[in-house]
Amino acid sequence: xxxxxxxxxxxxxxxxxxxxxxxxxxxxxxxxxxxxxxxxxxxxxxxxxxxxxxxxxxxxxxxxxxxxxxxxxxxxxxxxxxxxxxxxxxxxxxxxxxxxxxxxxxxxxxxxxxxxxxxxxxxxx
Amino acid sequence: xxxxxxxxxxxxxxxxxxxxxxxxxxxxxxxxxxxxxxxxxxxxxxxxxxxxxxxxxxxxxxxxxxxxxxxxxxxxxxxxxxxxxxxxxxxxxxxxxxxxxxxxxxxxxxx
Numbered sequence: 001x002x003x004x005x006x007x008x009x010x011x012x013x014x015x016x017x018x019x020x021x022x023x024x025x026x027x028x029x030x031x032x033x034x035x036x037x038x039x040x041x042x043x044x045x046x047x048x049x050x051x052x053x054x055x056x057x058x059x060x061x062x063x064x065x066x067x068x069x070x071x072x073x074x075x076x077x078x079x080x081x082x083x084x085x086x087x088x089x090x091x092x093x094x095x096x097x098x099x100x101x102x103x104x105x106x107x108x109x110x111x112x113x114x115x116x117x118x119x120x121x122x123x124x125x
Numbered sequence: 126x127x128x129x130x131x132x133x134x135x136x137x138x139x140x141x142x143x144x145x146x147x148x149x150x151x152x153x154x155x156x157x158x159x160x161x162x163x164x165x166x167x168x169x170x171x172x173x174x175x176x177x178x179x180x181x182x183x184x185x186x187x188x189x190x191x192x193x194x195x196x197x198x199x200x201x202x203x204x205x206x207x208x209x210x211x212x213x214x215x216x217x218x219x220x221x222x223x224x225x226x227x228x229x230x231x232x233x234x235x236x
Contacts (some may be wrong), residue, residue: 035225037171044127045163045171045214047225061224095170108218109162110225113182115170 002026004096004116009120017084020119022096023077030054030074033099033106036081038092039118048094049081053104064090086123094116128153129215136234142203145231147215148196153226155196158218161162162200163190165212165230174213175200202233210235 008020022034035050049070058070069082079096080120097112130148137143147160154160162175173182175191178198188204198217202209215228 044230045216045227047227050225057143060224062222082202108220109159110218111159111173111176111216112163112171113173113176115172118170 001009002098002114004098004114006096006116006119008093009094009119009121011124012086013125014086014088014123016086016120016123017082018086019080019082020094020121021081022116024079024096024098025074025077027098028102029100033101033104033110034072034079035097035099035112036070036079037095037112037115038090038095039095040089040092043092046092050099050106051079052106057106059106068122083121086121088123089125091121093120127229128150128219128222128226129217131213131215131228131231133229134232134234136184136236137205138236139205139207140179141205142201143205143233144202145200145213145233147198147228149198149202149217149219150196152200152221153196153217153219154193156220158220160193160198161216163214163216165214167211173212205235207235 003025005023012018036048049071067085072079095118096116098114100113163171165171178193212230219226
């Protein structure tokens with residue numbers, strides 16, 4: 001059974017940094033690309049970032065480019081999102097999500113077949 | 126303002142059929158990119174309902190179906206049940222943004 005469990009959320013001041021993690025189980029982690037999707041309170045879903053199975057390629061939404069960094073440790077079945085220069089508008093529940101293809105690549109026709117429970121990140125003074 | 130446009134809300138009585146529309150543009154749905162649908166029950170994570178425009182993952186009932194035409198897509202739910210009350214989101218890829226994009230979400234109320 002695929003399981004994704006986020007951790008590391010919390011309250012951070014504007015301009016601060018935070019790293020959230022997602023521990024995966026139930027599938028061959030290194031064979032699958034992963035992603036982060038966020039949801040601001042009472043709002044819709046917003047794709048944030050993606051990474052291939054090998055970690056060799058990364059993708060970012062314009063809203064976070066240059067501030068957020070996605071990475072992964074395939075030996076620990078974990079994907080990370082390092083968030084710097086945080087703003088109030090980054091306040092959201094951050095979901096870890098899995099891409100479906102088993103070749104570890106990211107395709108434009110892709111979707112998110114499994115999601116974690118989400119972790120709340122609050123940016124406020 | 127979401128790249129994909131959905132109605133904020135739809136409603137229907139138990140047993141009825143409802144549809145949720147998702148309207149895009151020439152840089153996403155109209156460019157031929159697939160549309161996918163998710164259900165989000167209150168306080169929970171999104172769940173994949175439809176992928177590749179019309180395909181249901183294992184475990185999703187055939188009361189739910191997806192379609193796509195031109196720059197739009199639709200999710201249809203027949204035999205509406207109380208447990209269908211949730212938010213529904215469409216998703217595709219946008220070539221102008223180089224990003225996976227979502228609709229703003231539709232709240233389905235079973236009255």
